[in-house]
Amino acid sequence: MMQGLLWLLVLFMAVLAVGIGIAAWYVRGRYFSASRVHDLLEGFFGSPPSSMPVVTREYSPMDLPTLHRALEALYGQDRDGSRTIGFKADAFSSPRLKDLAAANSWCTTGPVEYEQINVGEKDCLNCVSNGILLGDGNEGKAALMVSKGKIYEEKVFLDVAASTLAAASRVAERVHAAMSGANVYRHKVLSLQMSRMGCGVGGVTLHDLPVITRDQLILPAATLDAIDTNVVQFLKKLELLRQMNRPIKRGLLFHGKPGTGKTLVARHLANACVGVTVFFLTADNLGTLTATCTMARMLEPAIVVIEDVDLIAKHREDNRYAPMLHALMNEMDGVSSAAAVIFILTTNRPDVLEEALAARPGRVDQAIEFPLPDDTCRRRLFELYGTGLDLAIQDWDAIIRRSQGASPAFIQEVMRKAALEVAIASDAGSPSRTVTDAEVLTAMRAMLVGNDRLTRQILGFEEPPRPTS
Template structure:
């Protein structure tokens, strides 16, 4: 899965003047603050004049739009959509620090990706003031946007107290649109609100046991489809699935398949490096609750809750535990997590229904599964007199990832043999991969003599 490049902020180095180090960034921030507030006073006067001249006596009130970081894009899109539903635009302009109207308002061009892969560009207000008038009663409304940073926007809604304008109902409609029709609804997004491109795949792209697939279907796909039925029966409508097993056994592939199959829900994908500070997990689950039904996919959960409290406190563990089963209910939210090291998880994560209700083991494939995996990856290849039974026997203890790499090497070796994979080529591929893994094992301070069997080196 890939996401668009995030905008980068260039940090200026300290400036030395007459032997004194000047923090350029601090000076810029101070000037921005002064510039904004000086200009804001001027804008207030023009906003007040526009509203009071069109709504009679009274005074002007303002409400600040509540959002955090990049979620501004979704909130601003919903705000603009509801405004377009009821209001005509009378004037759009941008103000500088002196309160002087500039010719061109500033927008952000944001890429939005739908579940079918269609990409569109939406324009989101960045620095501008919009003067609006209600289509039916002529009541005025002003939207003010001023950026402190790329996605840190001072966004305010101005209205007159005598205009019979119900700002509570208006903002509730904006919030309802964000939750039910906004750009993130039923989308696949990262923890930082960027849209993800997910390769198309289904259950035919993985080899699972019948029990594995049935369990995942029951507790994820079917669970989402039957949420209303479960509500009527008084059942809790949140669920937690933990996929555990050695690396390369199909856990991440299974997550990608579920992302494809759970089409009528919002997907929030949390990679192992996505959580850097406190509050981010709260924000992720807050979003998941707003956009429910939703699926929160957490890769390598042991990096979040991997320190047992008997050894020391994990800085994010308490926050994560509270989000999974705390005061706020996760109605319609399923958490799907993976780990290579289940024994590293805190007991409150690993053994607590309500947080993770079901554990699905992904072990190394057995004889039948290895045969199916090799046949699957060789399906489009030209082969000649391959002894698959012997290869299945030689790959005891190999993960699905290494079986795929075995076929990849064989395909590359066959490029010099009329693209036909023979038994000799397959044996050579097996030899090369075995030697590589043996070398890796030695680099880890192990040797094949120390292992219980020759195949143990493929467990890690």
């Protein structure tokens, strides 16, 4: 019995020794195979970093590429001995520079973490998302740590350590000031996106919009002139208007039936207005309204397009989005008259808009109607959307009469259906591109006859008045 217990004790001691050896091997590999961040900082500064003041600034994740560009401009890799080091961090924590600089910190150096971000250029920008830049600039030596919050903490932190609090503050201020000139989103077309947690901004979507020329805008001359005067020419004459002490904040309301070209014109302006930053707000990212307007003021001249504004700007007594309506009115009021920001609101239902938004001077300066196309415009629309086809129309008058009340979107769908009918009937060996009166009238008949009233409503078709007996 005693002998058995003795053997068990020996076995236990052997297992314990092996466990201690494995633990020692792990600790040595984890903490002693690489340099401690504390030791590296001490070697850089020439004094213990644990007593140095640290200044912290918080940024949104969308600011990471701009912060990266600002640090490159101020310090630049390998400039005056500047270099970036990495550190090992747990997956569920966001270490601060003051923690890594503490004398009892065992955090070791590791690879620098980068995040590839699309900034609308040929290649994505590799931005440091977790790393420490060691630089020697105008304020002396400084350690600048960039780190991203983990999982629930959607923030970017910039920690600056220097010999004195004043020096660290000046470095942080210089970086922040450099971000204004280095903003990667200036003169781009973009939308801010909600964060994964549903609060705040989580990222930026850049839009590579197709070029839409003025010739593709089939609208009455008066409408086109109003758009050109209030947006394109207005932006070209900003400096002169400033010299005249004229307000350069504008609010425009584009209204008309669905499919009449409001969104198309907004996209045309995004390309036509050179040197302007354009923001698009739609139903899925209206929660970023305040952040979008703040960014627009920072990147002026800017255009903020809010599509289907009636979703949030209905009469207050029947509006569950009243807080968002108030936010919109506050933003339009809060933009200084000296800020070159143009708000373009689009709606299919101007009659339901809150009067405090649509009828108050200073918020909406001009309403521009997008009417249904007249006979001449409808003929041009059929020809425009027939591009790529061989149009063999014999009786244009009949088609123009039949299409009375049609919107541009409706005519576009008619021509798509006509082309599809030709494609289905064509021989695979020798496909035809010829569209005749028959295909166009058949396509129109399919959309106008029957109970498909919803399609006509969606595409903006207005039923012509029936003659009274």
